[in-house]
Amino acid sequence: MSTLIVGGIVFAILAFAAYRTYKNRKENPCSCGCSGCGSSCKK
Amino acid sequence: MSIVIALAGNPNSGKTTLFNDLTGSSQYVGNWPGVTVEKKEGRLKGNKEVVVQDLPGIYSLSPYTLEEVVSRNYLINERPDAIINIVDASNLERNLYLTTQLMELGLPVVVALNMMDVVEKSGDTINAAKLSALLGCPVIEVSAVKGRGVKELVQAAIEAAQSKTACEPRHLFEGKVEESIDQIEAILRDNTPLSNLRWHAVKFFERDQSVAENVPLPNEAAARIESLITACEDALDDDSESIVTNERYTYITKHIKGILNKKSSSNITTSDKIDSIVTNRVLALPIFAAVMFVVYYLSISSIGGMMTDWVNDALFGEFVPGYAEAALESLGTAEWLNALILDGIIGGVGAVLGFLPQMLVLFLCLAILEDSGYMARIAFIMDRIFRKFGLSGKSFIPILIGTGCGVPGIMASRTIESENDRRMTVITTTFIPCGAKLPIIALIAGAIFDEAVWVGPVSYFIGVAAIILSGVMLKKTRFFAGDPAPFVMELPAYHMPRLKGVLLSTYERGSAFVKKAGTIILLACALIWFLSSFNGSFEMVDAEESLLASIGNLVAPLFAPLGWGNWKAAVATFTGLVAKENVVGTFGILYGMEEVAEDGVEIWSTLRADYTPLAAFSFLVFNLLCAPCFAAIGAIRREMVTAKWTFIAIAYQTSLAYVAALIIYQLGLAFTGGGFTPWAVIAAILLAFIIYMLLKAPYDPSNLKGRQAKELCQH
Numbered sequence: 001m002s003t004l005i006v007g008g009i010v011f012a013i014l015a016f017a018a019y020r021t022y023k024n025r026k027e028n029p030c031s032c033g034c035s036g037c038g039s040s041c042k043k
Numbered sequence: 044m045s046i047v048i049a050l051a052g053n054p055n056s057g058k059t060t061l062f063n064d065l066t067g068s069s070q071y072v073g074n075w076p077g078v079t080v081e082k083k084e085g086r087l088k089g090n091k092e093v094v095v096q097d098l099p100g101i102y103s104l105s106p107y108t109l110e111e112v113v114s115r116n117y118l119i120n121e122r123p124d125a126i127i128n129i130v131d132a133s134n135l136e137r138n139l140y141l142t143t144q145l146m147e148l149g150l151p152v153v154v155a156l157n158m159m160d161v162v163e164k165s166g167d168t169i170n171a172a173k174l175s176a177l178l179g180c181p182v183i184e185v186s187a188v189k190g191r192g193v194k195e196l197v198q199a200a201i202e203a204a205q206s207k208t209a210c211e212p213r214h215l216f217e218g219k220v221e222e223s224i225d226q227i228e229a230i231l232r233d234n235t236p237l238s239n240l241r242w243h244a245v246k247f248f249e250r251d252q253s254v255a256e257n258v259p260l261p262n263e264a265a266a267r268i269e270s271l272i273t274a275c276e277d278a279l280d281d282d283s284e285s286i287v288t289n290e291r292y293t294y295i296t297k298h299i300k301g302i303l304n305k306k307s308s309s310n311i312t313t314s315d316k317i318d319s320i321v322t323n324r325v326l327a328l329p330i331f332a333a334v335m336f337v338v339y340y341l342s343i344s345s346i347g348g349m350m351t352d353w354v355n356d357a358l359f360g361e362f363v364p365g366y367a368e369a370a371l372e373s374l375g376t377a378e379w380l381n382a383l384i385l386d387g388i389i390g391g392v393g394a395v396l397g398f399l400p401q402m403l404v405l406f407l408c409l410a411i412l413e414d415s416g417y418m419a420r421i422a423f424i425m426d427r428i429f430r431k432f433g434l435s436g437k438s439f440i441p442i443l444i445g446t447g448c449g450v451p452g453i454m455a456s457r458t459i460e461s462e463n464d465r466r467m468t469v470i471t472t473t474f475i476p477c478g479a480k481l482p483i484i485a486l487i488a489g490a491i492f493d494e495a496v497w498v499g500p501v502s503y504f505i506g507v508a509a510i511i512l513s514g515v516m517l518k519k520t521r522f523f524a525g526d527p528a529p530f531v532m533e534l535p536a537y538h539m540p541r542l543k544g545v546l547l548s549t550y551e552r553g554s555a556f557v558k559k560a561g562t563i564i565l566l567a568c569a570l571i572w573f574l575s576s577f578n579g580s581f582e583m584v585d586a587e588e589s590l591l592a593s594i595g596n597l598v599a600p601l602f603a604p605l606g607w608g609n610w611k612a613a614v615a616t617f618t619g620l621v622a623k624e625n626v627v628g629t630f631g632i633l634y635g636m637e638e639v640a641e642d643g644v645e646i647w648s649t650l651r652a653d654y655t656p657l658a659a660f661s662f663l664v665f666n667l668l669c670a671p672c673f674a675a676i677g678a679i680r681r682e683m684v685t686a687k688w689t690f691i692a693i694a695y696q697t698s699l700a701y702v703a704a705l706i707i708y709q710l711g712l713a714f715t716g717g718g719f720t721p722w723a724v725i726a727a728i729l730l731a732f733i734i735y736m737l738l739k740a741p742y743d744p745s746n747l748k749g750r751q752a753k754e755l756c757q758h
Contacts, residue, residue: 003375003376003380006380007380010384013565020562
């Protein structure tokens with residue numbers, strides 16, 4: 001049971017990280033995520 | 044209905060600082076011209092109906108470079124509801140040149156006299172009311188850095204936008220010129236419905252082709268305009284563009300006398316005095332080298348090193364894994380889940396985050412250098428060296444920006460007019476170590492070289508050397524041949540770094556690094572852990588029998604001549620393509636950082652056992668120079684436009700990295716008595732080829748014949 005709960009939390013965190021990565025790439029296609037290149041730019 | 048306000052002004056006049064102030068954004072602000080190369084949009088704080096557009100800096104509405112085209116096209120085609128013209132009040136005359144052009148666009152304009160704090164400090168005064176009367180638009184005194192006058196400025200801009208009353212362009216030109224422009228205006232009025240007739244008339248007078256192409260005129264009208272221009276040119280004995288430029292400056296000089304009162308007649312400022320030493324022909328380079336040595340010494344070896352040791356040894360070495368393991372044991376979770384959390388996530392992400400203190404110190408030092416005005420001098424100093432090799436110092440601005448991150452560095456290459464120089468700059472920009480490469484430098488310095496002080500500065504100078512050597516070699520090929528573009532750069536005045544600005548810049552870069560560690564690096568670490576823990580049948584196995592080892596062993600022989608042909612180093616290099624920090628994260632997982640910490644053994648000692656100092660240095664050089672992360676490759680693709688040039692860039696970077704690492708390792712091995720292999724012969728031949736390329740005569744297009752020469756001329 002504890003494996004299920006902890007595993008669920010870990011995979012939820014990983015899923016959120018994947019979503020944030022995808023969102024960042026979509027919004028800033030030429031950004032690596034740092035403040036220097038966090039500006040929006042068109043594809 | 045929303046209101047659109049555009050921020051327009053000269054480069055480095057404070058547009059982005061004002062933009063951040065107005066919108067609450069945190070766009071990167073650099074203390075040198077050419078930082079903003081794309082327009083950026085934000086909404087006004089407290090009034091989301093107002094859209095603010097930050098435009099790249101322009102000196103005039105006659106664009107020469109790509110980012111200047113962005114600004115002009117926006118102002119002409121998109122026609123914002125109002126323009127805030129940010130004027131650097133400490134350089135009033137030069138900045139008003141653009142103002143005289145903006146007034147002709149037929150849009151409401153509000154002039155923001157920025158940097159008034161600098162003007163007041165120098166004892167000079169500007170009569171804003173008189174300037175407003177002269178220009179025929181509101182003039183507001185502001186200090187974007189201190190937030191002074193910003194509310195009044197916004198209010199004036201909103202009122203101007205709502206009134207929809209365009210500024211009445213002042214007739215700046217004298218006699219014959221004004222007469223010709225009036226007549227061109229009349230011809231245009233008869234033939235085409237244009238809202239900003241005055242501006243179009245002036246542009247037609249200047250023979251601006253890009254404007255003329257968009258305004259179709261009957262042949263007869265075009266011929267009449269041409270005859271008017273020719274008559275004026277004959278009368279004034281100058282070309283029409285120069286006539287207009289001279290007239291504008293004459294107008295400004297004539298009227299500014301009663302507006303700007305200078306306290307001191309002396310032209311020697313404190314900045315000039317500092318520059319006489321810092322940019323001195325003899326002292327400039329040693330000072331630059333000393334400054335960068337101190338920066339890397341502080342960030343990697345001393346302050347940053349001490350803090351990183353604590354974070355690595357205590358926080359991510361004992362505290363976090365210790366508590367996490369105890370918690371997982373008490374919960375009785377499955378072994379694979381414990382391994383994922385402890386070895387994959389804590390081991391991988393913790394290894395990367397361990398270098399955060401060093402990165403923060405580096406970002407702090409760079410922010411201080413930048414805000415003080417010294418960074419801009421480095422481009423000036425490098426121009427002297429670059430020029431000797433046929434390169435332009437203009438290429439160094441993207442490289443300076445690249446010390447933070449390669450992506451904006453690559454994008455900043457747009458400020459370079461020459462296509463050849465621009466492509467060459469895109470190829471070489473990522474040779475300079477970006478923030479993400481610092482953990483790799485710090486890892487090698489700490490794990491292999493006992494935190495030797497020379498590793499950091501040497502890594503930086505290897506980047507600079509790779510840029511110079513590449514520039515010299517590439518310039519001798521027909522793809523990049525040509526005279527260096529002239530480099531004129533306005534050096535910002537020195538000032539004491541502002542604590543708030545420096546800390547904010549450091550915080551933003553640091554927090555972005557943490558966010559990156561929590562997203563893409565976390566994902567990469569989980570994937571690497573999975574691949575290094577399971578085999579093809581999805582059974583948990585030792586790393587040496589894992590899927591990752593199988594993949595790594597396929598590519599590892601490629602790197603054997605460089606001295607690090609084991610699969611772990613090969614895999615780390617490839618994961619660096621996702622984000623350079625992943626090189627460290629991968630080592631953290633594969634060398635069992637978490638297990639090492641449990642044993643109480645010094646962190647990274649297992650890594651040291653696998654690499655000789657020479658092999659580790661070769662690994663460092665390869666990873667500093669090889670293809671950058673995917674985000675930067677994407678930026679290269681965007682700037683190069685074609686897949687062919689993107690491929691050339693990546694192939695060149697990777698080849699140079701391979702050759703440099705091969706020479707270092709093989710010749711290093713031969714000279715230190717480590718052995719002489721056939722690879723050493725190849726390394727010697729490659730070194731000889733590089734020397735030949737450096738000494739070779741410059742490429743001469745006149746030697747070409749026929750089609751090849753024609754193609755080059757067209758290019």
